[in-house]
Amino acid sequence: MLAGKVMVVTGAGGGIGRDIALAMARAGARVVVNDIGASVAGEGSDAGPAQRVVDEIRAAGGEAVANTDSVSEARxxxxxxxxxxxxxxxxxxxxxxxxxxxxxxxxxxxxxxxDAVIKVHLYGAYYVSRAAATHFKAQESGVFVHMTSTSGLIGNFGQANYAAAKLGVAALSKSIALDMLKFNVRSNCIAPFAWSRMIGSIPTETEAEQQRVARMKQMTPAKIAPLAVCLASDQAADTNGQIFAVRNNEIFLISQPRPVRSVHRSEGWTPEMVASHALPALKAQYFPLDRSSDVFTWDPV
Structure with missing residues (x-):
């Protein structure tokens, strides 16, 4: 599906990125395997993880090169x-x-x-995408696949930095899709559910947290790769500006914000009228303070 294409996969030294890089190589792509080799918190560096994935790809007959640059700096x-x-x-x-x-x-x-989380996730997605966009525009083709998260799309405890970045990535993706449509450039998001080194760092101090992590352990990173490969291929040419989620063997199309209810008053509104009329009228459609685990309540299959 990706024969003749050159794909860059960031954070591909392990977890979801590694499996996407391997799958893209199997699909015929030549792959730049980027990974700075840092800890889950973004500290340190190690060229080993990226090179090991390159070695795996080459051993299977594919073509790949390792890159250890940081996505968090423009240059x-x-x-x-x-x-x-x-x-x-x-x-x-x-x-x-x-x-x-x-x-x-x-x-x-x-x-x-x-700052650290925003720089890697949101600035990182922007910096790499912006650098590629010039070439995509010139050749009038190209595709972006961004990793977002239900932590931003829905919500989670203790992740304001990560959630803000990941919701920002979804908005960035939609803006790229709109701005670059005329150049035949596509941009989509995946919210992955998968056990990884990063997910393994989530605190498990309560029984609910332990159960959540136990469910996540059933979902392997390799489950994300097929959708990523497909979205990068010409067979997904009519898919643009969308948000998907992958949860084990399930693929979801995620909704995007749209008006759900309105109230109108021809005389206009005072603060008192908003309190006595507008808010009570809209309250039936309020969204609960859900977390991701409140929405995805069933065990992965």
Missing amino acids: AAAHIVTSALDTFGRIDGVVNNAGILRDRFFHKMGDDEW
Whole structure:
């Protein structure tokens, strides 16, 4: 499905990114395997993880090159794209998968914890996408696959930084899809449910948290790869600006915000009328303070 294409996969040294890189190589793509080799919190660096995935791809007869630049800095992110051009002569797609976690309840969160997560997830997706966009525009083709999360789309405890970044990624993806449609460039999101090193860092201090993580352990990263490969292929040419989720063997199309109810008053509104009429009229359609686990309540199959 990806024969002749060159794909960049960030954060591909392990977990979801690794399985996507391997699957894309099996589908015929030449792959830039990007991974800085940092800890879950984004600390340190190690060239080993990216190179090991490259070795796996080559051992299976595929073509790949390792890259250890950070997505969180514009110049380094641009070098990820140029490594595809320098090695393979072109770039056809980007999978923005790199990520870190620094979970903390909002009232305890430090600026450094906020900045670090936003820089990798949101700035990282922007920097790599922006570097690739120039080439996609020139060749009038290209595809982006971004990793979002139900932590941002729905909600979760202790992840204000991660949730804000991931909802921002969904909006970024939609904006790219709108702005670059005329250049035949597509942009879609996947919210993955899968056990990974990053998910393994989630606190499990309560029974509910332990049960949640136990369910996540049943969902392997390899389950995400088929959708990513398909979205990157020409067979998904009519799929653009969408948000999907993958939960084990289930694939979901996720809703996007739209008006659900309105009230009108020809004389206009005063604060008192809003309180006495508008809010009571709209209250029936209020959304509950759900977490992701409140919406996805059934065991993965």
